[in-house]
Amino acid sequence: MTNIKDIAFHCGVAISTVSRVLNNxxxxxEDTREKVLRAVNELHYIPNxxxxxxxxxxxxTIALLVKGVNNPFFAKLxxxxxxxxxxxxxxxxxxxxxxxxxxxxxxxxxxxxxxxIGILFLGGRFNYSPEEIALINxxxxxxxxxxxxxxLDAGAYSSVAIDDKQAxxxxxxxLVSLGHKKIAILTDNDCDNSISELRFQxxxxxxxxxxIPFDPNLVACTGTFSDMHAIYQATSSxxxxxxxxxxxxxxxxxxxxxxxKSLSDHGKKVPEDCSVVAIDGLDLSxxxxxxxxxxxxxxxxxxxxxxxxxxxxxxHPGRNRQFxxxxxxxxxxxxRRIDK
Amino acid sequence: MTNIKDIAFHCGVAISTVSRVLNNxxxxxEDTREKVLRAVNELHYIPNxxxxxxxxxxxxTIALLVKGVNNPFFAKLxxxxxxxxxxxxxxxxxxxxxxxxxxxxxxxxxxxxxxxIGILFLGGRFNYSPEEIALINxxxxxxxxxxxxxxLDAGAYSSVAIDDKQAxxxxxxxLVSLGHKKIAILTDNDCDNSISELRFQxxxxxxxxxxIPFDPNLVACTGTFSDMHAIYQATSSxxxxxxxxxxxxxxxxxxxxxxxKSLSDHGKKVPEDCSVVAIDGLDLSxxxxxxxxxxxxxxxxxxxxxxxxxxxxxxHPGRNRQFxxxxxxxxxxxxRRIDK
Numbered sequence: 001m002t003n004i005k006d007i008a009f010h011c012g013v014a015i016s017t018v019s020r021v022l023n024n025x026x027x028x029x030e031d032t033r034e035k036v037l038r039a040v041n042e043l044h045y046i047p048n049x050x051x052x053x054x055x056x057x058x059x060x061t062i063a064l065l066v067k068g069v070n071n072p073f074f075a076k077l078x079x080x081x082x083x084x085x086x087x088x089x090x091x092x093x094x095x096x097x098x099x100x101x102x103x104x105x106x107x108x109x110x111x112x113x114x115x116x117i118g119i120l121f122l123g124g125r126f127n128y129s130p131e132e133i134a135l136i137n138x139x140x141x142x143x144x145x146x147x148x149x150x151x152l153d154a155g156a157y158s159s160v161a162i163d164d165k166q167a168x169x170x171x172x173x174x175l176v177s178l179g180h181k182k183i184a185i186l187t188d189n190d191c192d193n194s195i196s197e198l199r200f201q202x203x204x205x206x207x208x209x210x211x212i213p214f215d216p217n218l219v220a221c222t223g224t225f226s227d228m229h230a231i232y233q234a235t236s237s238x239x240x241x242x243x244x245x246x247x248x249x250x251x252x253x254x255x256x257x258x259x260x261k262s263l264s265d266h267g268k269k270v271p272e273d274c275s276v277v278a279i280d281g282l283d284l285s286x287x288x289x290x291x292x293x294x295x296x297x298x299x300x301x302x303x304x305x306x307x308x309x310x311x312x313x314x315x316h317p318g319r320n321r322q323f324x325x326x327x328x329x330x331x332x333x334x335x336r337r338i339d340k
Numbered sequence: 341m342t343n344i345k346d347i348a349f350h351c352g353v354a355i356s357t358v359s360r361v362l363n364n365x366x367x368x369x370e371d372t373r374e375k376v377l378r379a380v381n382e383l384h385y386i387p388n389x390x391x392x393x394x395x396x397x398x399x400x401t402i403a404l405l406v407k408g409v410n411n412p413f414f415a416k417l418x419x420x421x422x423x424x425x426x427x428x429x430x431x432x433x434x435x436x437x438x439x440x441x442x443x444x445x446x447x448x449x450x451x452x453x454x455x456x457i458g459i460l461f462l463g464g465r466f467n468y469s470p471e472e473i474a475l476i477n478x479x480x481x482x483x484x485x486x487x488x489x490x491x492l493d494a495g496a497y498s499s500v501a502i503d504d505k506q507a508x509x510x511x512x513x514x515l516v517s518l519g520h521k522k523i524a525i526l527t528d529n530d531c532d533n534s535i536s537e538l539r540f541q542x543x544x545x546x547x548x549x550x551x552i553p554f555d556p557n558l559v560a561c562t563g564t565f566s567d568m569h570a571i572y573q574a575t576s577s578x579x580x581x582x583x584x585x586x587x588x589x590x591x592x593x594x595x596x597x598x599x600x601k602s603l604s605d606h607g608k609k610v611p612e613d614c615s616v617v618a619i620d621g622l623d624l625s626x627x628x629x630x631x632x633x634x635x636x637x638x639x640x641x642x643x644x645x646x647x648x649x650x651x652x653x654x655x656h657p658g659r660n661r662q663f664x665x666x667x668x669x670x671x672x673x674x675x676r677r678i679d680k
Contacts, residue, residue, distance in 0.1 A: 003445070003449075070415050072412070075410050075415075076410075079410075093433075108343075228624060229623070254624070261629060283568045284597070284624075287597055287601040288601070289600065289629045
């Protein structure tokens, strides 16, 4: 098995030179570049991306700090971010934290201890203060969230997110356009200054816009995005409390899947007896029965924006930007028109 | 927000001393320990585990090298491993690699570049040679696989896995006991010296045991564990080729979910027209329609064994062990008895 040392030895150059060639750095002579690439070819060296990163020094390292390990939407984003960061010649280091921990505090300690050059926060609070963000002394990007509830100046942070309120409004609009008026919501939380609260607000906004009174009885808080059993139970409690709803807006695909199961176990078929719309657009939920009707977050585009923004910030400090992506309805089999 | 430096300053001790107290190291005087713990309490410092790790040096770092990012069973294992490694005062560093890359090669470069004290391979080949494993010069544990097709001495490696062949036999036995004889298999691959091949062999073994002839027409290779579209297509091709089967054994839960969708789109209801059994036991598949009948891998026990084994090997080099866990049938709604 040929490794990078064999290539360096074969060509009579330093390992770091081979590394520079493999990473397309400009500071290598054309002769050397050719020699190395020929050796790579002849010695059947497969320059794989992960291994390639490992020859770099830690000062090329960007951390991706993931809040909550069970989010399948994050899994897709991580893949895209990893690919792009690596392609651009940087190293990505992945760290996980519990949803109960504070990402800024963990991030601050990471940057101090790991000699990071940048940090991507995947998931986080929407309410940072300037004092809090000052803890992070390297460029950073908030991925999948922004500073809606916070007090940061636009020039002080970068973010890549969807418009969570708008996505929720679109979900409710979809249901209303099909004749639904008794629309329940399944949300993690309704007042946590986080993604759940925004989607909850979007739900209330949309009801208001359509002249539908908000009914607290139709709000089911799960306290989780990923614990299927807890989501199932929250839906069952909702049904026990008030089963008059004809539709559910679930703020995430996994929630919708557990909700559909609970509805089914209570004799309510989807979409015959209850319509369900969610936000996420996981590949998985395209293959559940029924196919989930959901607002798709553009994972590929968002992941690319996260990677490109952090690299831009590293190479040109201070150029902060906030990106907002639109979600797109993916029609499925979990909704139906009802008589008004 | 109180941090570890505040605690150290408050107590007049070094940060490393606070760290030792928080990590329950023995080399701290009882007085100091009490003083630090009192300060932690009074200053409302929440010693969170991730942050706590970061004050350690890199020579406490165990890497978890994950092959393939989209495996939900791995997500659960990672959580358990992370919790236990952290609880025992070590640092876990997570690395991802593509399924197309070679874990030993990536692992070897990781250990050289990162000053690791141990490495957990999450997913890998079952056919290492002594020369290959010699690349890894720190203790290691193969997690979710072992050396079935390889040439390693039992004293030369540690592993935590299920008996994949046995689990596959159990799945087929379950179907046969319900009267099924035309049993198709949905597998990633049938000859890759990996988990798929073992489960495929178990399937063939079980058919043979029951005197059911093996029919290559009933083998659907997906080439993937997680690409739902590819799995859906492979099932559709199987149905087009020979739809006489009354049951499918899918070697993983996600595969079963995509297969059930394909069956449904071809007018075959599960379990009325086709029974489906899988291996994994994801939380998710307990909440799909129908609930998946599946052989559960004990993720909690397996994750604990992975963490404990690597720590044991670090503290007592050479004590290699191989653990084999049993799977347990989780009854669901995806199978039914048919007339013989």
